[in-house]
Amino acid sequence: MVHIPKTSWPPPFRVTRASHLTYSVRDLSRSREFYTQVLGLVVSDEERDTLYLRGVEERSHHSLVLKRTSGTPACIRTGLRTYDEEDLDKAKSFFAGRGLPAEFVEAPYQSRTLHTFDSSGTPLELCASMSRVERVDQKFEALHGGGALRFDHYQVTVPDVEKAASFYAEFGFRIGDYMMIGDVPIGVFLHVKDTLYDVVFIRRPGPALHHFGYIVSGINDIIRACDVAGSLGYGDNVEFGPGRHSLGHSYYVYLLDPDGHRVELLPPPIYYGDRDDGPLVYDLSGVSRVTESWGLPPRQNWLTNASPFEGVARTSPPPGGPEPSLEAYLRMS
Ligand SMILES: [Fe+2]
Known part of the structure:
Protein backbone atom coordinates (compact mmCIF):
# COMPACT_ATOMS: atom_id res chain seq x y z
CA MET A 1 0.00 0.00 0.00
CA GLU A 141 13.15 47.10 -26.67
CA ALA A 142 14.86 46.19 -23.38
CA LEU A 143 14.28 42.41 -23.49
CA HIS A 144 17.32 40.15 -23.79
CA GLY A 145 18.00 36.44 -24.33
CA GLY A 146 15.16 34.24 -23.11
CA GLY A 147 13.28 37.24 -21.73
CA ALA A 148 12.66 35.27 -18.51
CA LEU A 149 9.30 36.31 -17.09
CA ARG A 150 9.17 35.08 -13.50
CA PHE A 151 10.64 32.69 -10.97
CA ASP A 152 8.69 29.44 -10.86
CA HIS A 153 10.18 26.65 -8.71
CA TYR A 154 13.28 25.01 -7.36
CA GLN A 155 14.39 21.40 -6.94
CA VAL A 156 16.25 20.02 -3.96
CA THR A 157 18.01 16.66 -3.78
CA VAL A 158 17.34 14.75 -0.54
CA PRO A 159 18.01 11.19 0.59
CA ASP A 160 14.45 10.74 1.92
CA VAL A 161 11.68 12.05 -0.37
CA GLU A 162 8.79 10.89 1.80
CA LYS A 163 10.17 12.68 4.85
CA ALA A 164 10.57 15.93 2.86
CA ALA A 165 7.11 15.65 1.30
CA SER A 166 5.46 14.95 4.67
CA PHE A 167 7.09 18.00 6.22
CA TYR A 168 5.90 20.41 3.49
CA ALA A 169 2.42 18.80 3.41
CA GLU A 170 2.16 19.67 7.11
CA PHE A 171 2.10 23.37 6.25
CA GLY A 172 -0.21 23.22 3.27
CA PHE A 173 1.86 22.11 0.29
CA ARG A 174 -0.16 19.91 -2.07
CA ILE A 175 1.34 16.98 -3.92
CA GLY A 176 1.04 16.97 -7.71
CA ASP A 177 3.09 14.06 -9.03
CA TYR A 178 4.54 11.41 -6.69
CA MET A 179 7.14 9.11 -8.24
CA MET A 180 8.01 5.69 -6.89
CA ILE A 181 10.28 2.79 -7.75
CA GLY A 182 8.35 -0.10 -6.27
CA ASP A 183 7.62 1.10 -2.75
CA VAL A 184 10.45 3.68 -2.58
CA PRO A 185 9.47 7.33 -3.29
CA ILE A 186 12.04 8.86 -5.65
CA GLY A 187 10.51 12.25 -6.46
CA VAL A 188 7.67 14.59 -5.55
CA PHE A 189 6.25 17.78 -7.04
CA LEU A 190 4.88 20.00 -4.26
CA HIS A 191 2.93 23.20 -4.83
CA VAL A 192 0.94 25.95 -3.16
CA LYS A 193 0.28 28.14 -6.19
CA ASP A 194 -2.04 26.98 -8.95
CA THR A 195 0.54 25.23 -11.10
CA LEU A 196 2.31 21.92 -10.70
CA TYR A 197 5.33 22.85 -8.68
CA ASP A 198 6.88 25.28 -6.24
CA VAL A 199 9.31 22.91 -4.51
CA VAL A 200 10.46 19.60 -5.97
CA PHE A 201 12.37 16.91 -4.09
CA ILE A 202 14.31 14.20 -5.82
CA ARG A 203 16.02 11.19 -4.21
CA ARG A 204 19.77 11.74 -4.41
CA PRO A 205 22.53 12.72 -1.96
CA GLY A 206 21.43 15.90 -0.25
CA PRO A 207 20.22 18.33 0.72
CA ALA A 208 21.59 20.23 -2.26
CA LEU A 209 20.03 22.61 -4.78
CA HIS A 210 19.70 20.82 -8.11
CA HIS A 211 18.15 23.67 -10.12
CA PHE A 212 15.71 26.52 -10.16
CA GLY A 213 13.27 27.38 -12.94
CA TYR A 214 12.18 30.60 -14.66
CA ILE A 215 9.15 30.82 -16.94
CA VAL A 216 9.62 32.10 -20.50
CA SER A 217 6.85 32.88 -22.98
CA GLY A 218 7.44 29.88 -25.23
CA ILE A 219 9.83 27.45 -26.91
CA ASN A 220 11.21 30.22 -29.15
CA ASP A 221 12.51 32.00 -26.06
CA ILE A 222 14.27 28.82 -24.95
CA ILE A 223 15.99 28.60 -28.34
CA ARG A 224 16.85 32.30 -28.22
CA ALA A 225 18.47 31.85 -24.77
CA CYS A 226 20.53 28.94 -26.17
CA ASP A 227 21.56 31.02 -29.18
CA VAL A 228 22.75 33.86 -26.98
CA ALA A 229 24.53 31.38 -24.69
CA GLY A 230 26.35 30.00 -27.72
CA SER A 231 27.37 33.35 -29.13
CA LEU A 232 28.65 34.57 -25.74
CA GLY A 233 30.82 31.46 -25.33
CA TYR A 234 28.50 29.57 -22.99
CA GLY A 235 27.66 26.82 -25.51
CA ASP A 236 29.04 24.11 -23.23
CA ASN A 237 26.81 25.44 -20.45
CA VAL A 238 23.69 24.28 -22.32
CA GLU A 239 23.66 21.10 -20.25
CA PHE A 240 20.42 19.26 -21.03
CA GLY A 241 17.83 19.92 -23.71
CA PRO A 242 16.04 21.69 -25.22
CA GLY A 243 13.59 18.84 -24.91
CA ARG A 244 10.22 17.88 -23.47
CA HIS A 245 9.75 16.36 -20.04
CA SER A 246 7.59 13.26 -19.67
CA LEU A 247 6.52 14.03 -16.09
CA GLY A 248 6.55 17.78 -15.63
CA HIS A 249 4.57 18.43 -18.80
CA SER A 250 6.75 21.08 -20.35
CA TYR A 251 9.56 21.90 -22.71
CA TYR A 252 12.82 22.57 -20.91
CA VAL A 253 16.41 23.55 -21.19
CA TYR A 254 18.91 23.37 -18.34
CA LEU A 255 21.81 25.80 -18.35
CA LEU A 256 24.82 25.93 -16.05
CA ASP A 257 25.80 29.41 -14.92
CA PRO A 258 29.50 30.37 -14.76
CA ASP A 259 29.78 28.75 -11.29
CA GLY A 260 27.95 25.55 -12.24
CA HIS A 261 24.64 26.54 -10.60
CA ARG A 262 21.85 25.09 -12.73
CA VAL A 263 18.85 27.01 -14.07
CA GLU A 264 15.93 25.70 -16.11
CA LEU A 265 13.84 27.67 -18.58
CA LEU A 266 10.31 26.44 -19.25
CA PRO A 267 7.12 27.76 -20.87
CA PRO A 268 4.10 28.57 -18.67
CA PRO A 269 3.16 25.39 -16.76
CA ILE A 270 -0.15 23.53 -16.69
CA TYR A 271 -2.97 24.59 -14.34
CA TYR A 272 -3.18 22.54 -11.16
CA GLY A 273 -5.44 24.55 -8.89
CA ASP A 274 -8.62 22.58 -8.26
CA ARG A 275 -8.77 21.16 -4.75
CA ASP A 276 -9.83 17.74 -6.09
CA ASP A 277 -6.74 17.57 -8.33
CA GLY A 278 -5.18 15.01 -6.01
CA PRO A 279 -1.72 13.47 -6.27
CA LEU A 280 -0.91 11.31 -9.28
CA VAL A 281 1.27 8.35 -8.35
CA TYR A 282 3.70 6.85 -10.87
CA ASP A 283 5.59 3.60 -10.45
CA LEU A 284 8.67 4.09 -12.61
CA SER A 285 10.01 0.56 -12.15
CA GLY A 286 11.54 -0.53 -15.44
CA VAL A 287 10.72 2.77 -17.18
CA SER A 288 13.63 3.75 -19.42
CA ARG A 289 12.65 7.39 -19.93
CA VAL A 290 12.07 9.05 -16.57
CA THR A 291 13.02 12.63 -17.33
CA GLU A 292 12.52 13.21 -21.03
CA SER A 293 9.70 12.32 -23.40
CA TRP A 294 12.02 12.01 -26.37
CA GLY A 295 15.60 12.62 -27.40
CA LEU A 296 18.78 11.95 -25.49
CA PRO A 297 18.85 11.41 -21.71
CA PRO A 298 20.67 13.86 -19.41
CA ARG A 299 24.42 13.90 -18.97
CA GLN A 300 25.82 12.25 -15.86
CA ASN A 301 26.61 15.73 -14.53
CA TRP A 302 22.90 16.63 -14.54
CA LEU A 303 22.11 13.47 -12.59
CA THR A 304 24.84 13.73 -9.97
CA ASN A 305 25.89 17.37 -9.52
CA ALA A 306 23.99 19.94 -7.50
CA SER A 307 24.95 23.16 -5.74
CA PRO A 308 25.83 22.53 -2.09
CA PHE A 309 24.01 24.46 0.59
CA GLU A 310 26.53 26.64 2.38
CA GLY A 311 27.68 24.91 5.54
CA VAL A 312 25.26 21.98 5.19
CA ALA A 313 26.58 18.41 4.91
CA ARG A 314 24.94 15.93 2.53
CA THR A 315 23.89 12.39 3.26
CA SER A 316 23.30 9.71 0.64
CA PRO A 317 20.27 7.51 0.11
CA PRO A 318 20.80 3.76 -0.26
CA PRO A 319 22.26 2.94 -3.72
CA GLY A 320 20.05 2.60 -6.76
CA GLY A 321 18.36 4.96 -9.14
CA PRO A 322 16.21 4.69 -12.20
CA GLU A 323 17.78 7.23 -14.50
CA PRO A 324 20.16 6.26 -17.31
CA SER A 325 22.72 8.93 -18.17
CA LEU A 326 23.61 10.09 -21.66
CA GLU A 327 27.01 8.44 -21.20
CA ALA A 328 25.40 5.07 -20.34
CA TYR A 329 22.90 5.48 -23.17
CA LEU A 330 25.71 6.02 -25.70
CA ARG A 331 27.64 3.00 -24.38
CA MET A 332 24.51 0.87 -24.97
CA SER A 333 23.93 2.24 -28.48
FE1 LIG B 1 12.42 22.02 -12.86
Whole structure:
Protein backbone atom coordinates (compact mmCIF):
# COMPACT_ATOMS: atom_id res chain seq x y z
CA MET A 1 0.00 0.00 0.00
CA VAL A 2 1.52 3.31 -1.12
CA HIS A 3 1.53 5.99 1.56
CA ILE A 4 1.12 9.49 0.15
CA PRO A 5 1.61 12.29 2.68
CA LYS A 6 -1.65 14.14 3.34
CA THR A 7 -1.86 17.92 3.07
CA SER A 8 -2.91 19.70 6.27
CA TRP A 9 -5.86 22.00 5.61
CA PRO A 10 -6.25 24.65 6.78
CA PRO A 11 -2.49 25.02 7.05
CA PRO A 12 -0.86 26.24 10.28
CA PHE A 13 0.42 29.25 8.28
CA ARG A 14 -0.11 30.32 4.70
CA VAL A 15 2.64 30.09 2.08
CA THR A 16 1.80 31.63 -1.31
CA ARG A 17 4.72 30.40 -3.43
CA ALA A 18 8.41 29.65 -3.83
CA SER A 19 9.76 33.09 -4.58
CA HIS A 20 13.50 33.57 -4.46
CA LEU A 21 16.96 32.07 -3.97
CA THR A 22 20.32 33.34 -2.77
CA TYR A 23 23.54 31.93 -4.22
CA SER A 24 27.21 32.72 -3.87
CA VAL A 25 29.29 33.18 -7.01
CA ARG A 26 32.95 33.90 -7.71
CA ASP A 27 32.68 36.64 -10.32
CA LEU A 28 29.67 38.94 -10.12
CA SER A 29 30.32 40.58 -13.49
CA ARG A 30 30.36 37.21 -15.30
CA SER A 31 27.20 36.14 -13.49
CA ARG A 32 25.61 39.48 -14.34
CA GLU A 33 26.37 38.91 -18.04
CA PHE A 34 25.02 35.36 -17.95
CA TYR A 35 21.78 36.11 -16.14
CA THR A 36 20.95 39.38 -17.92
CA GLN A 37 22.04 38.43 -21.45
CA VAL A 38 21.23 34.70 -21.64
CA LEU A 39 18.18 34.49 -19.37
CA GLY A 40 17.13 38.12 -19.76
CA LEU A 41 16.80 38.89 -16.05
CA VAL A 42 16.71 42.53 -14.94
CA VAL A 43 19.08 44.06 -12.38
CA SER A 44 17.06 45.56 -9.53
CA ASP A 45 20.06 46.70 -7.51
CA GLU A 46 23.78 46.22 -7.60
CA GLU A 47 26.10 46.63 -4.65
CA ARG A 48 29.81 45.90 -4.40
CA ASP A 49 29.30 42.29 -3.31
CA THR A 50 25.62 41.61 -4.10
CA LEU A 51 23.47 41.57 -7.22
CA TYR A 52 19.67 41.56 -7.05
CA LEU A 53 17.87 40.16 -10.12
CA ARG A 54 14.26 39.63 -11.19
CA GLY A 55 12.24 38.41 -14.17
CA VAL A 56 10.76 41.04 -16.47
CA GLU A 57 7.20 40.35 -15.28
CA GLU A 58 8.03 40.56 -11.59
CA ARG A 59 7.10 43.53 -9.42
CA SER A 60 8.83 42.08 -6.37
CA HIS A 61 12.33 43.47 -5.96
CA HIS A 62 14.23 40.21 -6.50
CA SER A 63 13.88 36.54 -7.22
CA LEU A 64 17.60 35.78 -7.46
CA VAL A 65 20.28 37.25 -5.18
CA LEU A 66 23.94 36.63 -6.03
CA LYS A 67 26.65 37.27 -3.46
CA ARG A 68 30.35 37.40 -4.21
CA THR A 69 32.50 34.70 -2.58
CA SER A 70 36.16 33.80 -2.67
CA GLY A 71 35.28 30.31 -1.44
CA THR A 72 33.21 27.49 -2.91
CA PRO A 73 30.10 28.75 -4.74
CA ALA A 74 26.96 27.48 -3.04
CA CYS A 75 23.28 28.03 -2.56
CA ILE A 76 22.92 30.10 0.58
CA ARG A 77 19.17 29.93 1.13
CA THR A 78 15.85 29.11 -0.54
CA GLY A 79 12.96 31.55 -0.23
CA LEU A 80 9.21 31.21 0.31
CA ARG A 81 6.57 33.92 0.57
CA THR A 82 3.85 33.94 3.21
CA TYR A 83 0.44 35.53 2.77
CA ASP A 84 1.02 38.15 5.45
CA GLU A 85 3.09 39.15 8.49
CA GLU A 86 0.91 37.21 10.89
CA ASP A 87 1.76 34.03 8.98
CA LEU A 88 5.45 34.69 9.67
CA ASP A 89 4.83 34.56 13.42
CA LYS A 90 2.84 31.35 13.00
CA ALA A 91 5.64 29.93 10.83
CA LYS A 92 8.22 30.71 13.54
CA SER A 93 6.13 28.75 16.06
CA PHE A 94 5.73 25.88 13.60
CA PHE A 95 9.45 25.47 12.89
CA ALA A 96 10.55 26.10 16.50
CA GLY A 97 7.95 23.58 17.66
CA ARG A 98 9.72 20.94 15.59
CA GLY A 99 13.07 21.71 17.15
CA LEU A 100 14.36 23.65 14.13
CA PRO A 101 16.29 26.92 14.49
CA ALA A 102 13.99 29.86 13.66
CA GLU A 103 14.93 33.52 14.00
CA PHE A 104 13.86 36.82 12.52
CA VAL A 105 16.52 38.76 10.62
CA GLU A 106 16.74 41.97 8.64
CA ALA A 107 17.09 41.35 4.89
CA PRO A 108 17.41 44.21 2.37
CA TYR A 109 14.29 44.98 0.31
CA GLN A 110 12.29 42.36 2.24
CA SER A 111 9.78 42.55 5.06
CA ARG A 112 10.69 40.98 8.39
CA THR A 113 12.37 37.73 7.34
CA LEU A 114 12.37 34.37 9.11
CA HIS A 115 15.48 32.22 8.77
CA THR A 116 14.98 28.54 9.46
CA PHE A 117 15.57 25.02 8.07
CA ASP A 118 13.27 22.32 6.77
CA SER A 119 13.36 18.74 8.05
CA SER A 120 15.94 17.75 5.41
CA GLY A 121 18.36 20.53 6.42
CA THR A 122 17.52 22.92 3.55
CA PRO A 123 18.21 26.52 4.66
CA LEU A 124 14.95 28.44 4.23
CA GLU A 125 13.82 32.01 4.53
CA LEU A 126 10.26 33.27 4.59
CA CYS A 127 9.05 36.81 4.13
CA ALA A 128 5.63 38.35 3.52
CA SER A 129 6.55 41.17 1.13
CA MET A 130 9.32 42.87 -0.81
CA SER A 131 9.99 46.38 -2.15
CA ARG A 132 7.91 47.08 -5.27
CA VAL A 133 9.64 47.70 -8.60
CA GLU A 134 8.50 48.31 -12.17
CA ARG A 135 7.16 45.46 -14.28
CA VAL A 136 9.06 45.73 -17.59
CA ASP A 137 7.68 42.85 -19.66
CA GLN A 138 6.22 45.23 -22.23
CA LYS A 139 9.39 47.27 -22.65
CA PHE A 140 10.17 45.03 -25.60
CA GLU A 141 13.15 47.10 -26.67
CA ALA A 142 14.86 46.19 -23.38
CA LEU A 143 14.28 42.41 -23.49
CA HIS A 144 17.32 40.15 -23.79
CA GLY A 145 18.00 36.44 -24.33
CA GLY A 146 15.16 34.24 -23.11
CA GLY A 147 13.28 37.24 -21.73
CA ALA A 148 12.66 35.27 -18.51
CA LEU A 149 9.30 36.31 -17.09
CA ARG A 150 9.17 35.08 -13.50
CA PHE A 151 10.64 32.69 -10.97
CA ASP A 152 8.69 29.44 -10.86
CA HIS A 153 10.18 26.65 -8.71
CA TYR A 154 13.28 25.01 -7.36
CA GLN A 155 14.39 21.40 -6.94
CA VAL A 156 16.25 20.02 -3.96
CA THR A 157 18.01 16.66 -3.78
CA VAL A 158 17.34 14.75 -0.54
CA PRO A 159 18.01 11.19 0.59
CA ASP A 160 14.45 10.74 1.92
CA VAL A 161 11.68 12.05 -0.37
CA GLU A 162 8.79 10.89 1.80
CA LYS A 163 10.17 12.68 4.85
CA ALA A 164 10.57 15.93 2.86
CA ALA A 165 7.11 15.65 1.30
CA SER A 166 5.46 14.95 4.67
CA PHE A 167 7.09 18.00 6.22
CA TYR A 168 5.90 20.41 3.49
CA ALA A 169 2.42 18.80 3.41
CA GLU A 170 2.16 19.67 7.11
CA PHE A 171 2.10 23.37 6.25
CA GLY A 172 -0.21 23.22 3.27
CA PHE A 173 1.86 22.11 0.29
CA ARG A 174 -0.16 19.91 -2.07
CA ILE A 175 1.34 16.98 -3.92
CA GLY A 176 1.04 16.97 -7.71
CA ASP A 177 3.09 14.06 -9.03
CA TYR A 178 4.54 11.41 -6.69
CA MET A 179 7.14 9.11 -8.24
CA MET A 180 8.01 5.69 -6.89
CA ILE A 181 10.28 2.79 -7.75
CA GLY A 182 8.35 -0.10 -6.27
CA ASP A 183 7.62 1.10 -2.75
CA VAL A 184 10.45 3.68 -2.58
CA PRO A 185 9.47 7.33 -3.29
CA ILE A 186 12.04 8.86 -5.65
CA GLY A 187 10.51 12.25 -6.46
CA VAL A 188 7.67 14.59 -5.55
CA PHE A 189 6.25 17.78 -7.04
CA LEU A 190 4.88 20.00 -4.26
CA HIS A 191 2.93 23.20 -4.83
CA VAL A 192 0.94 25.95 -3.16
CA LYS A 193 0.28 28.14 -6.19
CA ASP A 194 -2.04 26.98 -8.95
CA THR A 195 0.54 25.23 -11.10
CA LEU A 196 2.31 21.92 -10.70
CA TYR A 197 5.33 22.85 -8.68
CA ASP A 198 6.88 25.28 -6.24
CA VAL A 199 9.31 22.91 -4.51
CA VAL A 200 10.46 19.60 -5.97
CA PHE A 201 12.37 16.91 -4.09
CA ILE A 202 14.31 14.20 -5.82
CA ARG A 203 16.02 11.19 -4.21
CA ARG A 204 19.77 11.74 -4.41
CA PRO A 205 22.53 12.72 -1.96
CA GLY A 206 21.43 15.90 -0.25
CA PRO A 207 20.22 18.33 0.72
CA ALA A 208 21.59 20.23 -2.26
CA LEU A 209 20.03 22.61 -4.78
CA HIS A 210 19.70 20.82 -8.11
CA HIS A 211 18.15 23.67 -10.12
CA PHE A 212 15.71 26.52 -10.16
CA GLY A 213 13.27 27.38 -12.94
CA TYR A 214 12.18 30.60 -14.66
CA ILE A 215 9.15 30.82 -16.94
CA VAL A 216 9.62 32.10 -20.50
CA SER A 217 6.85 32.88 -22.98
CA GLY A 218 7.44 29.88 -25.23
CA ILE A 219 9.83 27.45 -26.91
CA ASN A 220 11.21 30.22 -29.15
CA ASP A 221 12.51 32.00 -26.06
CA ILE A 222 14.27 28.82 -24.95
CA ILE A 223 15.99 28.60 -28.34
CA ARG A 224 16.85 32.30 -28.22
CA ALA A 225 18.47 31.85 -24.77
CA CYS A 226 20.53 28.94 -26.17
CA ASP A 227 21.56 31.02 -29.18
CA VAL A 228 22.75 33.86 -26.98
CA ALA A 229 24.53 31.38 -24.69
CA GLY A 230 26.35 30.00 -27.72
CA SER A 231 27.37 33.35 -29.13
CA LEU A 232 28.65 34.57 -25.74
CA GLY A 233 30.82 31.46 -25.33
CA TYR A 234 28.50 29.57 -22.99
CA GLY A 235 27.66 26.82 -25.51
CA ASP A 236 29.04 24.11 -23.23
CA ASN A 237 26.81 25.44 -20.45
CA VAL A 238 23.69 24.28 -22.32
CA GLU A 239 23.66 21.10 -20.25
CA PHE A 240 20.42 19.26 -21.03
CA GLY A 241 17.83 19.92 -23.71
CA PRO A 242 16.04 21.69 -25.22
CA GLY A 243 13.59 18.84 -24.91
CA ARG A 244 10.22 17.88 -23.47
CA HIS A 245 9.75 16.36 -20.04
CA SER A 246 7.59 13.26 -19.67
CA LEU A 247 6.52 14.03 -16.09
CA GLY A 248 6.55 17.78 -15.63
CA HIS A 249 4.57 18.43 -18.80
CA SER A 250 6.75 21.08 -20.35
CA TYR A 251 9.56 21.90 -22.71
CA TYR A 252 12.82 22.57 -20.91
CA VAL A 253 16.41 23.55 -21.19
CA TYR A 254 18.91 23.37 -18.34
CA LEU A 255 21.81 25.80 -18.35
CA LEU A 256 24.82 25.93 -16.05
CA ASP A 257 25.80 29.41 -14.92
CA PRO A 258 29.50 30.37 -14.76
CA ASP A 259 29.78 28.75 -11.29
CA GLY A 260 27.95 25.55 -12.24
CA HIS A 261 24.64 26.54 -10.60
CA ARG A 262 21.85 25.09 -12.73
CA VAL A 263 18.85 27.01 -14.07
CA GLU A 264 15.93 25.70 -16.11
CA LEU A 265 13.84 27.67 -18.58
CA LEU A 266 10.31 26.44 -19.25
CA PRO A 267 7.12 27.76 -20.87
CA PRO A 268 4.10 28.57 -18.67
CA PRO A 269 3.16 25.39 -16.76
CA ILE A 270 -0.15 23.53 -16.69
CA TYR A 271 -2.97 24.59 -14.34
CA TYR A 272 -3.18 22.54 -11.16
CA GLY A 273 -5.44 24.55 -8.89
CA ASP A 274 -8.62 22.58 -8.26
CA ARG A 275 -8.77 21.16 -4.75
CA ASP A 276 -9.83 17.74 -6.09
CA ASP A 277 -6.74 17.57 -8.33
CA GLY A 278 -5.18 15.01 -6.01
CA PRO A 279 -1.72 13.47 -6.27
CA LEU A 280 -0.91 11.31 -9.28
CA VAL A 281 1.27 8.35 -8.35
CA TYR A 282 3.70 6.85 -10.87
CA ASP A 283 5.59 3.60 -10.45
CA LEU A 284 8.67 4.09 -12.61
CA SER A 285 10.01 0.56 -12.15
CA GLY A 286 11.54 -0.53 -15.44
CA VAL A 287 10.72 2.77 -17.18
CA SER A 288 13.63 3.75 -19.42
CA ARG A 289 12.65 7.39 -19.93
CA VAL A 290 12.07 9.05 -16.57
CA THR A 291 13.02 12.63 -17.33
CA GLU A 292 12.52 13.21 -21.03
CA SER A 293 9.70 12.32 -23.40
CA TRP A 294 12.02 12.01 -26.37
CA GLY A 295 15.60 12.62 -27.40
CA LEU A 296 18.78 11.95 -25.49
CA PRO A 297 18.85 11.41 -21.71
CA PRO A 298 20.67 13.86 -19.41
CA ARG A 299 24.42 13.90 -18.97
CA GLN A 300 25.82 12.25 -15.86
CA ASN A 301 26.61 15.73 -14.53
CA TRP A 302 22.90 16.63 -14.54
CA LEU A 303 22.11 13.47 -12.59
CA THR A 304 24.84 13.73 -9.97
CA ASN A 305 25.89 17.37 -9.52
CA ALA A 306 23.99 19.94 -7.50
CA SER A 307 24.95 23.16 -5.74
CA PRO A 308 25.83 22.53 -2.09
CA PHE A 309 24.01 24.46 0.59
CA GLU A 310 26.53 26.64 2.38
CA GLY A 311 27.68 24.91 5.54
CA VAL A 312 25.26 21.98 5.19
CA ALA A 313 26.58 18.41 4.91
CA ARG A 314 24.94 15.93 2.53
CA THR A 315 23.89 12.39 3.26
CA SER A 316 23.30 9.71 0.64
CA PRO A 317 20.27 7.51 0.11
CA PRO A 318 20.80 3.76 -0.26
CA PRO A 319 22.26 2.94 -3.72
CA GLY A 320 20.05 2.60 -6.76
CA GLY A 321 18.36 4.96 -9.14
CA PRO A 322 16.21 4.69 -12.20
CA GLU A 323 17.78 7.23 -14.50
CA PRO A 324 20.16 6.26 -17.31
CA SER A 325 22.72 8.93 -18.17
CA LEU A 326 23.61 10.09 -21.66
CA GLU A 327 27.01 8.44 -21.20
CA ALA A 328 25.40 5.07 -20.34
CA TYR A 329 22.90 5.48 -23.17
CA LEU A 330 25.71 6.02 -25.70
CA ARG A 331 27.64 3.00 -24.38
CA MET A 332 24.51 0.87 -24.97
CA SER A 333 23.93 2.24 -28.48
FE1 LIG B 1 12.42 22.02 -12.86
